[in-house]
Amino acid sequence: MNRKNKRYISLRGKLLIAFLLFAALTVVLLWVFHTFLIDGIYRSLKSSEISSCEQYVLNNIGDDTGDENIKTVTSFASKKYGVCISAYRLIYEGGRKTGYHICDQHINSFCYIHNMSDDDVLNSLYRKTSAAGGRYSEEISISAMFGTRGNDEEGQNYILSVTVPGDGAEYFLIFNTELLPLSSTVSAIRIILIIITVILVIAAVLIAIPTSSMLTKTISDMSDEASKMESGDYNVRFDGGKCSDTVNLSNTLNRAAYQISKLDTMQKDLIANVSHDLRTPLTMIRGYAEVMRDIPGEANEENLGTIIDETEKMSSLVNDMLEYSKYHGTDMKPEITSFNISECIRETVARFSEITERDGFSISFRSAGDRIVSGDRDKIERVLYNLISNAINYSGESREIEIRQTDLTDARVKIEVEDHGIGIKKEDLPLIWDRYYKVDGYHSRDKSSSGLGLSIVKSILSMHNLEFGVMSEPGKGSIFWFIIDNAGKFVREKEIVHL
Numbered sequence: 403m404n405r406k407n408k409r410y411i412s413l414r415g416k417l418l419i420a421f422l423l424f425a426a427l428t429v430v431l432l433w434v435f436h437t438f439l440i441d442g443i444y445r446s447l448k449s450s451e452i453s454s455c456e457q458y459v460l461n462n463i464g465d466d467t468g469d470e471n472i473k474t475v476t477s478f479a480s481k482k483y484g485v486c487i488s489a490y491r492l493i494y495e496g497g498r499k500t501g502y503h504i505c506d507q508h509i510n511s512f513c514y515i516h517n518m519s520d521d522d523v524l525n526s527l528y529r530k531t532s533a534a535g536g537r538y539s540e541e542i543s544i545s546a547m548f549g550t551r552g553n554d555e556e557g558q559n560y561i562l563s564v565t566v567p568g569d570g571a572e573y574f575l576i577f578n579t580e581l582l583p584l585s586s587t588v589s590a591i592r593i594i595l596i597i598i599t600v601i602l603v604i605a606a607v608l609i610a611i612p613t614s615s616m617l618t619k620t621i622s623d624m625s626d627e628a629s630k631m632e633s634g635d636y637n638v639r640f641d642g643g644k645c646s647d648t649v650n651l652s653n654t655l656n657r658a659a660y661q662i663s664k665l666d667t668m669q670k671d672l673i674a675n676v677s678h679d680l681r682t683p684l685t686m687i688r689g690y691a692e693v694m695r696d697i698p699g700e701a702n703e704e705n706l707g708t709i710i711d712e713t714e715k716m717s718s719l720v721n722d723m724l725e726y727s728k729y730h731g732t733d734m735k736p737e738i739t740s741f742n743i744s745e746c747i748r749e750t751v752a753r754f755s756e757i758t759e760r761d762g763f764s765i766s767f768r769s770a771g772d773r774i775v776s777g778d779r780d781k782i783e784r785v786l787y788n789l790i791s792n793a794i795n796y797s798g799e800s801r802e803i804e805i806r807q808t809d810l811t812d813a814r815v816k817i818e819v820e821d822h823g824i825g826i827k828k829e830d831l832p833l834i835w836d837r838y839y840k841v842d843g844y845h846s847r848d849k850s851s852s853g854l855g856l857s858i859v860k861s862i863l864s865m866h867n868l869e870f871g872v873m874s875e876p877g878k879g880s881i882f883w884f885i886i887d888n889a890g891k892f893v894r895e896k897e898i899v900h901l
Contacts, residue, residue, distance in 0.1 A: 417610045417613060418606070422607075424606065425603055428602060429602060445581060448560055448579055449539075451483055452578075455480075455482070455483035460566065467566065467568035472489050473489070473504065480507030486507060486513040486515060487507040487577055487578075488506050489504040489575050491568075492572040492573065493571045501574070512580055514542050527563055536564060537564050537565075538562070540560075541559070542561060543557070557580065557582055561577070562578075563576045624642075624652060624655065627639065627655075628640075636659055690705045690708055694706075722854045722855065725854075734865065736777060738777060739776070739777075739779060740776050741774065741782075742772050742774055743888075744769050744772040747769075747786055747817070750783055750787050750790060751805065757794065763801045763802075770808075773807065775886045775887065782862070785884070786817070788855040790803060792882070796823045802822055810885065821879045823880070827876055859882075868884050870882075
């Protein structure tokens, strides 16, 4: 199915369904346990209760099967567990078993063992116990005590009888507990469950509606703010309300909106700068070409040189844009070789010889000697070229550029490029490595820049995992630096340090 045509349930609807399902599950569990399982659970508890009483009596009688001890133990057990107990002492006379009643512990009014009117019933119960190996249990309806047909609705008794061997005699213990009828209780519970069901459904609706309204309003407001960004308005503010999840989402969206806004501003500045830098040389090229076409004798070396200079500026601008795109569009790896960094610096400085002679710039290089380092020579040379070009563009009236090569250790070399120009404000330092950025919107016809030079520097040095940074003060110039390893082991990538 097409996603555009697919219908989705709203957050409010999903919350309402979730609450209703929870209420339904709660009610179903209550119904199952209180109507279908309650009788089984009740009988199991009563059985466990009478078995515990039996174990208590047997454990406390132990080897002392005297009548007085049995009376004492059964009396305490009867009160503790709420169970009726009868005890008999059986003896043998002339091969015939006779006995007498030791004690009665009477707790329940409808106790079966205390309503037995016929000794034959007692004898029958004893025979069943003996046949069962000394322990016998049975459920008997209350009506059976009176010789009528049993009816579970009238209640039942749970009978447990055991035989206990003694010194020259045998003891017969009978335990009895009532099993009350639960039909009326279950009927009452069903009525209560109906009421609880209605209350839970109403509560689920009343809780789901305001909760979902709170969440959906927050999300709806953020969606409205996001739609403004779609139309190009990045002056938005996302409010996450009071829910931690939506607050985290709104904070993320606010940061994203700020970054997009900053990027949009930089892109607009780039378009304005590139348009200016392209329009001017194109205008000059066309002007000189028309003069050379219309006026005899104007096709001289000076005019041709001007046209060549303007095309070179255009070519440099386009190359910067293509190079930046190349570094950020692919997973490029440096081609590591060993090379002479000092020689690389001298060759890069030589490429600026024309501008130093023509515009009066002074570029000096100081080092303690040549050093061999490891890296991608072409890319490191590009870093040096961009740093020197940046220093020229922002050197101001001093027109002095200093390049220093310093040995930090036997394995590390620091390269610095310093100018004495306009400098950079402290708050601008973290931004200078961003693409399209220019300090204070600085733009000069003679010193055109695409705003990509330092971003390319950052990409190359990060690609090598080299440490780099800048120190600057407004009005006193800037020092751009990086550290390269001359042992083939690169410094791990660190944060850019702005001092």
